[in-house]
Amino acid sequence: MTTTVTRAIRSTAAWTANQTAMEALYGVGNYYTSLSSWWAWVQSTYPNLVSSDVVVVAECYNDWTGNGLSDGFVSISGVTSGVNNYPIIRAADGEGHGGISGAGFRMYAYGTGTVLNISQQYGQVYDLEAINTKDGNGYNYAFGFDTDSVAENIIGKSAYRAITIGSSGYSAVSTLRNCLALPAGPSRNPVGFLGPGLGYGSVQLDNCVAGAGCLYGIIGSPATSYRQWILRNCVVADGVATIAYDGGASTGSTNNASFDGSTITPPGANPYTSDVTSADFVDASSNDYHLASGSSLKTAGANLYSDFQYDVDGDEYPSSGAWPIGYDYVPSSGGTPTLSSPTVTGVTSSAATPRVAVTF
Amino acid sequence: MAELLIKAADAPVPDSPGKWYGARILRIEDDGFEWSPNEGPPIFYLLKVPGVEKESAQQYLEEWRHNTSISIVANDPVSDSYRLRLISDRVSATGKNALVRERVEEFFTDWGATIVNIQNDRVTFDIAVFDAITSPRFWGTDISGAVFVETSYNENTGDHLVQIQESPFSPAQMKAAVQRNGGTIIPPDSFVMNRSVARQKLVDDINEQIFNISYAQRCWYITGAGMSALQAAGGVLTVTPQQFLNNISDGLSD
Numbered sequence A: 001m002t003t004t005v006t007r008a009i010r011s012t013a014a015w016t017a018n019q020t021a022m023e024a025l026y027g028v029g030n031y032y033t034s035l036s037s038w039w040a041w042v043q044s045t046y047p048n049l050v051s052s053d054v055v056v057v058a059e060c061y062n063d064w065t066g067n068g069l070s071d072g073f074v075s076i077s078g079v080t081s082g083v084n085n086y087p088i089i090r091a092a093d094g095e096g097h098g099g100i101s102g103a104g105f106r107m108y109a110y111g112t113g114t115v116l117n118i119s120q121q122y123g124q125v126y127d128l129e130a131i132n133t134k135d136g137n138g139y140n141y142a143f144g145f146d147t148d149s150v151a152e153n154i155i156g157k158s159a160y161r162a163i164t165i166g167s168s169g170y171s172a173v174s175t176l177r178n179c180l181a182l183p184a185g186p187s188r189n190p191v192g193f194l195g196p197g198l199g200y201g202s203v204q205l206d207n208c209v210a211g212a213g214c215l216y217g218i219i220g221s222p223a224t225s226y227r228q229w230i231l232r233n234c235v236v237a238d239g240v241a242t243i244a245y246d247g248g249a250s251t252g253s254t255n256n257a258s259f260d261g262s263t264i265t266p267p268g269a270n271p272y273t274s275d276v277t278s279a280d281f282v283d284a285s286s287n288d289y290h291l292a293s294g295s296s297l298k299t300a301g302a303n304l305y306s307d308f309q310y311d312v313d314g315d316e317y318p319s320s321g322a323w324p325i326g327y328d329y330v331p332s333s334g335g336t337p338t339l340s341s342p343t344v345t346g347v348t349s350s351a352a353t354p355r356v357a358v359t360f
Numbered sequence B: 001m002a003e004l005l006i007k008a009a010d011a012p013v014p015d016s017p018g019k020w021y022g023a024r025i026l027r028i029e030d031d032g033f034e035w036s037p038n039e040g041p042p043i044f045y046l047l048k049v050p051g052v053e054k055e056s057a058q059q060y061l062e063e064w065r066h067n068t069s070i071s072i073v074a075n076d077p078v079s080d081s082y083r084l085r086l087i088s089d090r091v092s093a094t095g096k097n098a099l100v101r102e103r104v105e106e107f108f109t110d111w112g113a114t115i116v117n118i119q120n121d122r123v124t125f126d127i128a129v130f131d132a133i134t135s136p137r138f139w140g141t142d143i144s145g146a147v148f149v150e151t152s153y154n155e156n157t158g159d160h161l162v163q164i165q166e167s168p169f170s171p172a173q174m175k176a177a178v179q180r181n182g183g184t185i186i187p188p189d190s191f192v193m194n195r196s197v198a199r200q201k202l203v204d205d206i207n208e209q210i211f212n213i214s215y216a217q218r219c220w221y222i223t224g225a226g227m228s229a230l231q232a233a234g235g236v237l238t239v240t241p242q243q244f245l246n247n248i249s250d251g252l253s254d
Helices: A012-017 A019-026 A035-045 B054-061 B101-109 B129-133 B171-180 B195-211 B224-232 B241-246
Strands: A003-009 A054-060 A074-076 A087-091 A106-109 A113-118 A124-126 A129-132 A140-145 A150-152 A155-157 A161-165 A173-177 A180-182 A191-194 A202-206 A216-219 A229-232 A243-246 A281-283 A288-291 A343-345 A353-355 B002-007 B025-030 B044-049 B068-076 B081-088 B114-119 B122-128 B147-153 B159-166 B184-186 B190-194 B220-222 B236-238 B248-250
Touching: A003 A019, A003 A035, A012 A019, A035 A054, A035 A074, A035 A087, A035 B025, A106 A113, A113 A129, A129 A140, A140 A155, A155 A161, A161 A173, A161 A180, A180 A191, A243 B171, B002 B054, B025 B054, B025 B220, B044 B224, B044 B241, B054 B220, B068 B195, B081 B195, B101 B114, B101 B122, B101 B195, B122 B129, B129 B147, B129 B159, B129 B195, B159 B195, B171 B184, B171 B190, B190 B195, B220 B224, B224 B236, B241 B248
Parallel strands: A003 A054, A054 A087, A074 A113, A087 A124, A106 A129, A113 A140, A124 A150, A129 A155, A140 A161, A150 A173, A155 A180, A161 A191, A173 A202, A191 A216, A202 A229, A216 A243, B044 B236
Antiparallel strands: A281 A288, A343 A353, B002 B025, B002 B044, B068 B081, B081 B122, B114 B122, B147 B159, B159 B190, B184 B190, B220 B248
């Protein structure tokens, strides 16, 4: 039976201030003050996740101000992992960003490199934000993924490449959902999402958003028998981008949108052929890409409920009917309920049933 | 003032760029930093160096990757072709982090270049600008089925005018690839690329791809004597800045 080994990523001050609750969750002293030290511990303690039959989890807390935890460039790789035994790095409950940059656990580094690079096969990341604070002069990346990675609800911010998805496996498939790329700042050729180019491996982006600062929103990979680049319900939201989508898209791509969709049709089936504007979002100028109440994007997406169920801030997507394009589902506020007149059935028996209908 | 978190021993995992080797510095924090109880012996050592600023010590966290530059060895202006040499300054004298043909060759061939010679720290290759701008890497896709014809080449300005006579590309793909590489579309089926722009794109892209071949988590490490002193002290040791400098070594010097 697979064992899940969970450790907290917290500052010592925050752990100590909440020690009883923390120890109830994680055990005595089971925290690290950085992801790099946690991962070095994992390598030393569980070098083979498969033979140990464990899943290792780092739960991150929003204990750091400003750009967040300064942890250098963190590379998650080097152990033996498998389809049932892999690392998970996620924000603890209530500690994530909810789709707004700076609102939850975040980490940063300055310079040439990748703030958080997930090269470990089957590695998973949820609800984190990574920021490369250097300008565009250098190979500055926020997130990097490789080989059967899963990422949901992440925000990558860099002046060069925000989120890159590499390739080192012929049949590898990486999946990113509800992710936001912010290649902001002075830069040369900033890219939101960058695929593996001519390499191997397949990538699926679902309900992802390329936001402010993109010169290129989503650069993918031409489809081959060993390389798929599937985009579903994605949006390139930034009107200053030169090119929204580049590099092609595979069969299965559908319901994508962009700032210039009325003139350059977004890739895949059922494209959104109007221009996406800042009015579609709550506050695009502040990197808040939740959908505005009046946005047509709210019901312009394909239903992907069989693949995943929750949006960037935890709202459940509808199980039937249209989905939104982008990372945010806006639940119906319903209306004023009406009550029917009460009825009672079975009054002649001992099981009389009072009944009233509530209609929204 | 700084405190350094050091990996005490090699992680028991196969050798790989992601492996944490002993004696490598994981993190550097200000003096008095509150570490977790787990961030100490036996998995980690803690080295305290009063008098060293955290920021000035960040260089010891450098990942070991290539840092390359490309220069022109020779050129033929008539055919606009070049012999170029890529040199990495992050290869040790004993060949650690050497450039290996199996890892780098595709970066050159995808651009239509041919490797002439490869040594530990350098790759010499030939490239014609026309071959580069009609390569899979330029277009970002498989170009089989495409027929490119060079309509003109102005040796003085360096402009190549290329017509796509048979194209597997959509107009949007064509526009995107040309713009991404700094060219200009000439409707209905041609584009102009300047040699210096094309050459710079090639150089930037190859440099970046080789940078992304990671060799090790860190370049610098604590010397054997330094690690012995840490071990003898029980894994926590305070030293002077000079003692620290005497016991830190650059992997490049190996």
